Amino acid sequence: MMLNSIYYYLVERVMNMGQRVPVTIISGYLGAGKTTLILHLLKCKEGKRVGIIVNDLAAVNVDEKMIQRSPDFSKADQLVALTHGSIGGQLQQQLIDQTYRLAASGTVDLILVESSGIVQPDMAAKAIARGTTTDGEKLATVCRLDTNVTVVDGFRVLHQFLPGDGAYNQDFTQSNQLIINQIEFCDVLLFNKTDLLTAEQQTYLEKFVRQLQPRAVFLETKFAIVPVSKVINTHLFDEKHELEAYDRSDDLSHFKEHHDLKFGIDSFVYRRRRPFNPMRFDAWLDQWPPAITRCKGVMWVITQPERVFTISQSGRAMDIIPSGYWIASMKDWEIKKIFTVRQNLRQIWDPRFGDRMIELVFIGQNMNRNKIIHDLDQCLMREDEVIDVRQDPFRLRHSNAHSK
């Protein structure tokens, strides 16, 4: 049985030799569910070796950490994190070089590219379909752009696009335009977060999205769960139809301007080596500044010193979930063992608190950064504070996602 599987594995490898590696690009606005889709695809990869390229807007690549922590990310998979946010200029070249390196190495069977939520959707497609590496190699000789997937956050579309609920709100103008561009440029459209919509809203929104994008394969999803064959190796990308049509509809200077302005969107990282007082932090969540579009990262609360809490907010949806344990809460011999395999642990290890920290990335439009930082600092534990653990709101709710 074992020999049989090895035989078929080798036959498949030999047959695949010389074939170009298929690339799926995953686009979608901030918090739409792109990383959720990648994690789902890793779960269903059936022995395929996956190369993943992520690029996050903020200085701390939360998506990279999420994927690395996934039990489905195996040794045979490879993860490359691009730096500096949107795909444009230098970063576009970095994407081309890294994709070439992965595809030419012969060590991956497919490549997934997660583009940052605020980049024009054709940027990554142009890089993959037409790119030339710094050394002058044509990317198209080793890989082929297979599918452009756009993940749409149905809940956000509901609140931003429905008449009378934000459609005429100036604050939404730029992000609306970007979401529409992302919808218009794709082969497969995942209409995600349908669990947050009623059947009636879903029907209305499907018609709305269909008018913008009649050509793509349309799939309604919850937590981006789709059959793998719908987004990988579909052969749906048609360069002539998609890129050339897009080239005609807008000139490049327009895209550049959008990239440089980044839609007025800014980001910063809040990092502290002190835990939150969970009651004060919970009260702050009730006054969430609307300028924050997206927040993600990890949190340390004093009442549960062993637990890592993951925070993920996008628009009006907020999840705070216990997602594992701080390494510092493990036994000494376990910590020593982890140190031998995770070289970069030393860089984040604090002599007193180990890996415990609060590290939150905030992305938003016209955020009052100083006030947010000041208010969050007020939520930190004070030196002489005493706390009743029974009042911890995260302990009470932690078996479920914490929704605000």
Ligand SMILES: Nc1nc2c(ncn2[C@@H]2O[C@H](COP(=O)(O)OP(=O)(O)OP(=O)(O)O)[C@@H](O)[C@H]2O)c(=O)[nH]1
């Ligand atoms: N209720 C609900 N939540 C979802 C669904 N899909 C994803 N989420 C949640 O939405 C949040 C954002 O998901 P991500 O996959 O991180 O979104 P993303 O597009 O990668 O975000 P960025 O990389 O910041 O642009 C997470 O808390 C997910 O668990 C869904 O179908 N329904």
